[in-house]
Each structure stands twice: as structure tokens, then as C-alpha cells.
Amino acid sequence: MKKNQQQDKSPKNAKLEDLERNREYSEGQYNTTDQGVRINDDHNSLKAGDRGPSLLEDFIMREKITHFDHERIPERIVHARGSAAHGYFEAYGNVGEYTKAGFLNDTSIKTPVFVRFSTVAGFRGSTDLARDVRGFAVKFYTQEGNFDLVGNNIPVFFIQDAMKFPDLIHAVKPEPHNEIPQAQSAHDTFWDFISLMPESMHMIMWAMSDRAIPRSLRMMEGFGVHTFRFVNKEGKSTFVKFHWKPKLGTHSVVWDEALKISGNDPDFHRRDLYDAIENGDFPEWELGVQLIPEEDEHKYDFDLLDPTKLVPEELVPVTKIGRMVLNRNPDNFFAETEQVAFHPGHVVPGIDFTNDPLLQGRLFSYTDTQLSRLGSPNFHEIPINRTIAPMHNNQRDGHMRQEINVGKSSYSPNTLGGGCPFQAKMADGGFVSHHERVDAHKVRARSESFSDHFSQAALFYESQSEVEQGHIANALQFELSKVETVDVRERMLGMLAMVNKDLAKKVGEGLGLKVPAKVEKPLNRGIGADADPKKHEPKPADNKYKPSKALSMLHNPTITDTIETRMVAFICGEGVSEDNLKNLKKALENKGAMAKIVAPNAGGIKTDKGTEMKADFTFFNSSSVLFDAVYVAGAKNIEALADNNNVKEFINNAYKHCKVIGFGADTKKVLDKTMIDNDDDAGVLIADKKSGDKFSDEFIRLLGKHRVWERESKL
Ligand code: HDE
8 A cells, every 4th residue: 555545544535535546556567658558668769770760650759759748737827836635524513503514514424625725926836935825725525516615824805806806916927028026926016006906905914914924834724715605404594704723823934034945945835734744744724614694794894795804703703613634645746736626616505605796706717717727628527626426417528528428318308318317406405596685786886885995904903913013014115125116115105004104104114215195096996987986985094993813823812832743953963962862852752843853964973872863954955944943952073063154054044033942961152153142042042961851841832932032123
């Protein structure tokens, strides 16, 4: 059995079994052509003499090269860079009153899932650590058909109407004349667009926060973004917002670190997810819902249909309704991660849409895009996309059709096929759209109830800790400093002032610009030809919300101290003291963290007691940005270790990025050569021979806090 197959610890996963019929194992097999003919030589083409021209009749070469020539398909227009994993979802069975969806009610089923995480703007080969929103798309292979929850790691969006999506994406993608910059929003066209789109301001606060540079895909929240509907057996509907809450907590890196990770390991997130699953550290999330009775649709001072707004958790708490575990890596990146096709319109009975105009547009876009990306309306037959529920209909033919439909009728009604396939009544599990009454004029207009663009932006900013607010200001300074057009920078300052005057001032200082006294008007562009401009003039944020702890990663009440799967660099030279090594290593491992030996060279080291230790990394091929904390274990020649420039840089970076740094007994000389000038510095721990468990306990406590933020103000 292959290692991957052992990863799936669930007793039965119907989707993995379904995929088995397409898996190909070459072990112990002959190489053949696509037609199954055994090949005796695929190293040399068929030639007229060993120095002569190649022969057209060489079907083996023709086939091999032709296939190669056509290996690529178009990458996704957005979310091109992604990583995915298989797993399962288990319901807690507490939402029967609100939804009839079987997979959310039957606690005896483990529903298979395939989850793809992504960045939005970058191309397929771009860095994982781009400052960007992360896609969080989950395909549930339920017994009633596929349900796709195609969300992001941020609960709101840049725009209110799908019609603006092409403009947003054209603005953020590399500029069309020179295709620069890759996977970055820090350029003129993006901020030109944003500075003219006040509705984007709430999302901008999130996108400039540390949420946009996660520590790990396993440490991100997920959100369905739009308001959806649950529908119960009686046909009663309840509005619902979906949330994914990660078991490992929500954590991020800092910007300087993100830049350095991009150089050191552009696959950092992909590797982290893959390795965790290979190691059996299966990432886990709980699915939560905010439920809002239909009668309360107009109770709030924001519109539930406006995707630039969230429902504060203090107003409507999140109820946990199930858990998801990712426990198996894909066997083949292209076949699974690349070919998977998500669609917010893939819903099952019990889940339905609302009139959110962004969601409505998405319902069109996702099938349409697969037609050019995957090339045919038969993309649902690709193994990773096909449902595990029985599938019968009168759709026929098309490129690459796999299904062999038997019988002569492919229309309905028919008698020749016995009237099959039948229509399913609601009682038989047929999907019946929610009977919402719609009675209105056709207009091209934005709803007036969508026009408060700044209050929730302010709510987000004001809910952050000081550290997080500082990071938002720095991010905006960085991004706008890369904008060449001064008018755009100024317009953005005006817009930020509508959210929070201090923030605008701080950003302005970094740009050497004063916040303009007057905001450039009008701010109600894009409301629609049929709308009344007077009713749409947005006002500055009026602080009507109380700060919400759930919006801050540092204040979040669900934050956890776990150090599970955290990576600690152990800096070791030849002759390192085994006593220095083993206590902390064991203590970390007991709590589920990993100690990685970083040695002078790839050959490893011998300890003072002669034990040989493998090097996981070297001073030359790694950097502290790849780890959560650093421990200087020491070396026999401590002066040489202290004088090593790579070691100094390693520690200095960890210090700058507010990581816990431990120094083993007799290694203080190393500290003295670094930028740390005070041994009592927060998060700098120095062991002596007597420290024993106290040192490990403190190291673990601080690691559990993720970062030593007290240090940041000093830096
Ligand atoms: Fe998407 N989006 N999107 N999007 N989106 C795509 O579909 C689109 C939006 C999201 O891992 C595309 O198959 C429009 C919001 C994710 O394969 C495309 C609009 C949210 C993924 C598309 C939006 C998302 C996509 C590109 C505005 C969060 C990656 C390839 C109306 C709730 C899924 C593809 C994966 C992918 C269109 C806005 C999330 C072109 C028109 C809001 C996670 O169809």
C-alpha cells in the first residue's frame, strides 16, 4: 500500500474509493504507448541510420511529443495558485430545525471533502506569501450531490456587484503594458481603482491586515462571505453566514518575514500543508453558522445582501455545526488540485441563495470559466469533480464525453425510455428553489441600503490591537509608496480619513503627504444609472459599532495556546552539548512541536557525547523566517559559531520578527554578537545549568503566544 493511502484514517471515504478506479500504478509494469503497446526503447527516436533523419512513422516518438506539446491548460483567471487536500466532514446534528441538508444532519456519515486554498492575484507559479486574500474552497461530496462552499479567508469582499469583478481583477493583475508586478497589489492600477471605489474600504482594511499574510493555510479562518439560506423540511428559510474556525488558531507572519519567505521558500504554504498531512498532523476546522431568521432581514443597519458587510459575532453568535479534517494529500497535482472545478451554484436541498448581487453574478461565472479552462461541458466527469450521488439526465455528448448513456431516449417527456429519468418530487429529495416572492421594476441601481461604506471599515480597524493597527498602517504605507501617481496616493488618504483620521495621518506621514482637507467627490460613483445620487452619498464612519474581539487575531476569544506542529530551529555546531539539546527538544516534541537541527553543513554533526545527528537544514540553506522560534543549542567552538555571519543573521531576523529566542547554557557569546542588546529583552531566554524545566516551560509558553509583540515597539 502506498504511504498516501495510509493517511486516510477514516474507515471509509466514498470519494477516495470512487477515485480509485482512475488511479494508475506503474510499479512493476511495462512502459506502453497510449494504445497499450509495450515499448522497447523510448530513449531514441527511429532514424534512417544512427546519424540520419528521424522517421515520421515513429508513432512512439510522435505520441510522446504530441502529448507533451498539449500538456498545459489555461490557469484560473483568478486563484491560479493553489494547494489542496482530501478529508472529511462530520456534522454535530444540531441544525435540523433550519436545514434539511442530509450531510448537516446525519451524524453517522463522514462526508468526503476536497479543499483547495489559493491566493487570488498571482499566476500559478507565484509565491505563497504574497499579500493577498486566500481562497478557501470546499467541495462536499454529499449523498445528495456536490455542495461547494467557495469562500475566502476574509469575510467581506471588495465590490458589491458582480458587474465590477472584471474591473477589480484587471486593476490588481500585473499591468497590461509590461506585466509587472507579479502577485502584488502594490501598484498604480490597483490603488487607482480602489481610491475610486469607497465600497472597497472595509475589505481594504482586512486585506492590509495580517490576515493577508497567514502563517499557514492550516491557521486561517474561512468564510462563505455572502449571506446564504438554509431551508428546512417545511420550506422555511433562515439566512446563514458560514465560518470555518481553525483548531490551531488564526496566525500570521509579519511583512518583512513574508518578503523573505518568498525568497527562501516560495512554496512555504504548500509545503507546510503537504508536510503536515504526510506527518499525520491533520489540519482541522469547525464549521460555524450565524443564523438570522427571515423576519429579521431588515433589523440591522447594514444590508444582509451587501457582501462588503459582515454580521458582528457580538450581534449574532457563531454556532458550531460540524468539523472538517484534512487527512490525505492528492496523488497527482494536475488531476486533482488543478482540475477541480468549484462553483457557488453547486448546492444541495436545504441550502439556497440570496439576492446578493455579487453571489448572483458568481452563479453565472463559475461554469462559464470551466468551459474555457477545462475545455468542455463534461468537466463534471473529471474524476475529482464527479459526484458520488447517482447521476442521470438527458445531457449528452460534447468534447471528451466519458459516460456511455444506454438507451434511445435522451429527452423528456418520453415513453420510449419509460419516462426516465424521472423528476424527483421534494419528498423524494428533488431540489425546489426557495419560494421567495419577487415584485419589482427592472433597474440598474445599487440599493440605498448598501451605501454606508465606512462604518464597518472603522469597526474592523478599531477592533484591532495596537500592534495590528500598526501593521495595517505599515501595509498601506508600503503599498501606496509603490504607487507612482501622487494623485492616487492623495485620493487614498482622503478615503482612509473617512474610515479613521489617525490611520490616514499615520499613512500620510510615511508617504510625506498631508491628508487632504476635503475628500474628492463624488463618492457615490457606480450607484447605477437608475439610482438617485442624493440618496447614495456615503458619510464618514460614525462609530456606531462597539469594537468586536472576534475581528482581531490577537484579541480573539477563541485563540489557542497550542504549539502543535510549530517548527523550532535548533542552531547546533560540531560538538554541541547533548544536555543543552535534549531537554527542550523532548519538551517541545511532547507538546507536538518539532525541533529541527540547523547545522554548519548538510553532513550533520556529532554531539559532545559522540552521537551523530542528521542536519535538517544548514546555516547556508535556511533562514529563521522558515521557523516559529529559534534555540541556540551551541557548539564546542562557541566563538566560531558566534562569528558566523549566517548565524547572526538567522538570530537577528528572528529577533526582528518578534520570535522567541532561547540560548542554551554557555552560548551567551553568540547572543553578544547579535543585535540583541539587552539580555532581559522580552522573549529572549537564557538558560544556565540550573534552569532545567523552567526554561523549557517558559519557551513553550511564549511559543504558544505565537510572537512576542512587546518587542515590536522597541524595534
Ligand atoms: Fe471567485 N472566481 N469570483 N470569488 N473564486 C473563481 O472560478 C468570480 C468571489 C473564489 O480553488 C473563478 O474556477 C466572480 C468571491 C475562490 O478553484 C471565476 C466574482 C469569493 C476561487 C471566479 C467572484 C470568491 C474562485 C476562477 C464576483 C469569496 C478559487 C477559476 C462576482 C466568497 C476556487 C474558477 C478554486 C475562483 C469568478 C468573487 C472565491 C472566474 C465573477 C466574493 C475561492 O469563475
